[in-house]
Amino acid sequence: MANHKCVDYSLYLVTDSSLVPSHTTLLGQIEQALEGGVTIVQLREKDMDTGPFIDLARQVKALTQKYNVPFIINDRLDVALAVDADGVHIGQDDMPLVEARRILGHGKIIGVSCNNEDEARQATTDGADYLGIGAVWFTSTKELKKEPLGVAGVRRILTSIDGYRGYAVAIGGIHLENAEELMVGASTSGTCTLNGLAVVSAIIGATDPKAVCEKFVKVIRAAQGGATRDSVSHLLSQCHLAIKNIHSATPMVHHITNNVVINDNANATLAVGASPIMSTNRVEMEELAAVNGAMVLNMGTLNDIDTMILAAQVNNRQGNPVVLDPVGGGATTFRKSVVQRFVTEARMTIIKGNGGEILSLANRGGRSRGVDSLGNVDEQVAVAAVKELALKHQCIVAMTGPIDYVSDGVRTFALHNGGPMLAVITGSGCMVTSIVACFAAANRSDYLMATIAGILTVTIASELAMKRQEVKGPGTFRSALIDELYTITHKNPEFIQQYANIRCLA
Ligand SMILES: Cc1ncc(COP(=O)(O)OP(=O)(O)O)c(N)n1
Numbered sequence: 001m002a003n004h005k006c007v008d009y010s011l012y013l014v015t016d017s018s019l020v021p022s023h024t025t026l027l028g029q030i031e032q033a034l035e036g037g038v039t040i041v042q043l044r045e046k047d048m049d050t051g052p053f054i055d056l057a058r059q060v061k062a063l064t065q066k067y068n069v070p071f072i073i074n075d076r077l078d079v080a081l082a083v084d085a086d087g088v089h090i091g092q093d094d095m096p097l098v099e100a101r102r103i104l105g106h107g108k109i110i111g112v113s114c115n116n117e118d119e120a121r122q123a124t125t126d127g128a129d130y131l132g133i134g135a136v137w138f139t140s141t142k143e144l145k146k147e148p149l150g151v152a153g154v155r156r157i158l159t160s161i162d163g164y165r166g167y168a169v170a171i172g173g174i175h176l177e178n179a180e181e182l183m184v185g186a187s188t189s190g191t192c193t194l195n196g197l198a199v200v201s202a203i204i205g206a207t208d209p210k211a212v213c214e215k216f217v218k219v220i221r222a223a224q225g226g227a228t229r230d231s232v233s234h235l236l237s238q239c240h241l242a243i244k245n246i247h248s249a250t251p252m253v254h255h256i257t258n259n260v261v262i263n264d265n266a267n268a269t270l271a272v273g274a275s276p277i278m279s280t281n282r283v284e285m286e287e288l289a290a291v292n293g294a295m296v297l298n299m300g301t302l303n304d305i306d307t308m309i310l311a312a313q314v315n316n317r318q319g320n321p322v323v324l325d326p327v328g329g330g331a332t333t334f335r336k337s338v339v340q341r342f343v344t345e346a347r348m349t350i351i352k353g354n355g356g357e358i359l360s361l362a363n364r365g366g367r368s369r370g371v372d373s374l375g376n377v378d379e380q381v382a383v384a385a386v387k388e389l390a391l392k393h394q395c396i397v398a399m400t401g402p403i404d405y406v407s408d409g410v411r412t413f414a415l416h417n418g419g420p421m422l423a424v425i426t427g428s429g430c431m432v433t434s435i436v437a438c439f440a441a442a443n444r445s446d447y448l449m450a451t452i453a454g455i456l457t458v459t460i461a462s463e464l465a466m467k468r469q470e471v472k473g474p475g476t477f478r479s480a481l482i483d484e485l486y487t488i489t490h491k492n493p494e495f496i497q498q499y500a501n502i503r504c505l506a
């Protein structure tokens, strides 16, 4: 599963040009829907020749780019490749998922239609990024071959794939009046819940698609808010498992990091049970990527930018998580342009920076002096920045500081752990990045949880280190911090659940 792609599936528009009202056009309806808050668009044209399909796909892609939402093509891999869409949706009678993945690679989204537990299990095993579960109810948009599932049927399928870390949407017969019943009724407390609704006729056939979408978004967000709040304790219980996964995988974490922190980062990586390698020679990037668990790109020392980008690209191709630390990203014009190169020329799985770095990347100001962030960040601004960037770059974004904010674009958490001593040793932020990468390497099915687990491990370790009698100042704190990383991950993983101070911001 290429699940480093964080996508907001909340309101998934699936098109059908035959349903467009006579006074308007398909493109007009799609644009209205995007204005109303659709979060992902699938072009589904069952009877269009290839040439016109590609032409139309190019126009729809331009619209989705304007609104910064992913663009998916129904059934046709050739069209998806021709227009460089973000992914494809395939049905049970279409090209097998493993073949589609072989052709499209791990960088693209692949969704699969599922109507029962067996199909869902197979799709999750084969690495689907999301499932389209349906039909929920009767629909006049498509002739159904099987009885509708109902809300209970959708829930049953979701429950049967508990442990799956991809996404799921429901489809078939969904309109404003039954959306809440479905979102609330099908939600589960397990790892796999309903992430959104896929809708055709209620939007494409509407006289005012923008207004319809705004109402859908309200209903869906309200249902997600309740479910997300319930998920904090579940998330923390997963951190325990995430540590175990590091020990069983002992992943190699390849760093291209800065000269100041290289030794501390290697020791911290070892302390949590992963294996560091700090190579910067481009000759071996490809070979390292083949065995890597994760890649850290830390911009502190910018000696060879092309090699760093190459390293990210080869790790992208291998499906390895790439963690970017845009150190000093807002400090100079040069650094600002380098961050832009990283995020446009390669795909980042996690971006972790301080307030100045993240706000700069989000074009929301971001004051830095050298590599340090200046000033506290207002919570509303911080949340807007991490959410916006997560959706834009389809990745997890973490802004660290006195409070850490982490988002996948849909779910956002505020983490309140961490002692003041972290600010008086050099490279504590870089250490967080290394540890996040260790968790990501061993927990590829849930990068949001991996990021939170990584941050909490360091911040809780810092609180424990400060309580140690031998800690008298920054020097002794630095050693104690590495000791406590070891303690949490080797002896007391329950400390994360015990000490985490975390809020869910719906
Ligand atoms: C999000 C989503 N879910 C299910 C489907 C149905 O796809 P498929 O089974 O391929 O049927 P057709 O769309 O081809 O009629 C979908 N398109 N999108």
Ligand SMILES: Cc1nc(C(=O)O)sc1CCOP(=O)(O)O
Binding pocket: 014, 113, 114, 132, 133, 134, 135, 136, 138, 139, 140, 141, 142, 171, 172, 173, 174, 198, 199, 200, 201, 202
């Ligand atoms: C395209 C599609 N796939 C389905 C499935 O069950 O897989 S139901 C469906 C049509 C959904 O259209 P509407 O939102 O107009 O009911």
